[in-house]
Amino acid sequence: MSGVVSGPAPLRVLGIESSCDETGVALVELPEGSAGVAPPRLLAHALHSQIDMHQAYGGVVPELASRDHIRRVVPLAREVLSQSGLGLDAIDVVAYTRGPGLAGALLVGTGVACALGLALQRPVLGVHHLEGHLLSPFLSADPPEFPFIALLVSGGHTQLMRVEGVGRYEQLGETIDDAAGEAFDKTAKMLGLGYPGGPALARLAEQGRADAFALPRPLLRAGNLDFSFAGLKTAVRTQLLKLEAAQALTEAARADLAASTQAAIVEVLVAKSLAALKGSGLRRLVVAGGVGANRSLRQQLDAACQRRGVRVHYPELHLCTDNGAMIALAAAMRLQAGLAQPSEAYAFDVQPRWELTQR
Template sequence: MSAAPLRVLGIESSCDETGVALVELPEGVAGAAAPRLLAHALHSQIDMHQAYGGVVPELASRDHIRRVVPLLRETLAGAGLGLEAVDVVAHTRGPGLAGALLVGTGAACALAMALDRPVLGVHHLEGHLLSPFLSVDPPEFPFVALLVSGGHTQLMRVDGVGRYALLGETIDDAAGEAFDKSAKMLGLGYPGGPALARLAEQGHPQAYRLPRPLLRGDLLDFSFAGLKTAVWTQLAKIDAGEDTAGDGHAQERADLAASTQAAIVEVLVAKSLLALKQTGLKRLVVAGGVGANRQLRADLDAQCRRRGVRVHYPELHLCTDNGAMIALAAAMRLQSGQAEARRQYDFDVRPRWDLASV
């Protein structure tokens, strides 16, 4: 007789997205069945923060307060279930903005206490790392993971749930920051990464030879601060030049955007391939917001195909921060015995939290 299904509600509020989701383990904690997403709802604060050119933490926290209950109702309605169907409440404990984390954590603990259900705090990056397990092509352990989410760029060896070894990480700016800061210099606004990628489609990626920091050698660490400086220097030269076309140097700016994206993607691809070579693994997982970049996916797919390496991504709608990845990470931790949900409702958050220590 199979075990009863286990349903985990996940709440994400680490930065500028509020997400709620319900994930089910069909055979409960003791089973081996893959988790499945029953429903999820997401609200992005992009429109609110655009006027400021970036995330305003206090505004983000207040907006999470307004959104979490309506999103909870939307998720339960989408799953066709009531609150009584929730077995565990999971939340993002960190890393992230302290005030934003407190909103989601407080809501999760209050809900769990009201329902007399156990609660479990989840590492935000572990959610991203495991999110491809909800895709149509889920990975298998072990694999190398490229985590490119906001201020984080890391390569991890992943041997199982909770079994993570850091291979390399950024020593200054992350890839996402390089995208966003370069976009801001180009006057593209917020969020910068997707805007720069769109402009890059109109440019020539070899127009400007920008630096690829730490590309040579056997190091798996990243550095993008020098690239940001080079973009600023080249943009100053463009703006100082004669505008013969009378279009505000539109083509030169598109070329610079394309060259910037090419530099970031080349480094990410090269470091990922080096990590695969050093570990001897033949499976790569790419997760986080930058993982949605089409050029990165195309180049990784091509290079890994030549080497007989399988590449796995989360579905595009799950690349951004979302509640599904938090519910999934909690479910997989419970299923693997790496965590125990408890009926303890006093809470704290961890704005800084090393994934390798989880």
């Protein structure tokens, strides 16, 4: 694979994502002779969400997730190739999510990727799930430029990073307990909204008043860029018990509590992001991960950054959740930057816990 990025033909990377409860497959292309110049482009992608399967349990069941990945990944790969109009022989590299994530789920995507690579005699490349999210806005209609501050709000992760380039990440702050996504999901569960909680809570919040309950803004004035949402979850629970005891937990009260919770989370995320921008002197912000699709967060970040002359970039809405496109993209950008060498050994492991800055 030496010289694969700068060779005469386009480089096509098939990406497989299976870290949790979405199975994603995508095909990304680096244009001919594009090393370090042209951005990769998405040729096709397909995604299956396991939401319906896990709803009955109120959350992800790892064993069921793994089994469903097994059923979905090959049909999704066929769908992607059909969309692109290309055959298996057009694939140059097979990329897969190596971690972090659920071990069993990761092993499914990794195993399929390595088997496919071996069968096609193509090299494979393991990708960090959060790096995929971090770089996903490069597939948007308004891609960012390096350097920038990144707010990563994906599942159990809430982090602020200074990003100088592909693979050049400095962590500025992270959650010390519950992440923003967990705060959304756990509050939704307390309110009886089911799974997935975040989007359900956001919908309910649209019907409520954000100033109805005085909920805490954890670490808002701590003088650092770390996050903590466990205390907010406890405060919501306390307020909920008070409403139940007073027989005042009406539909309007539930909506008010949802809106007040969302307002507290969003205020902290916005304030910390602005503090990171001010401390770094940078004028560009990237927001990535599932929570990055939250409408209130986008509106408040857009407004605050516009007042400060800061550009904000997001992934396209359909690429905010876990997907194969971000995995193929991260692999392609690492290859383009000369930071990765695909393997033809096909001996693999997975990293359920894996710090992005260890890349």
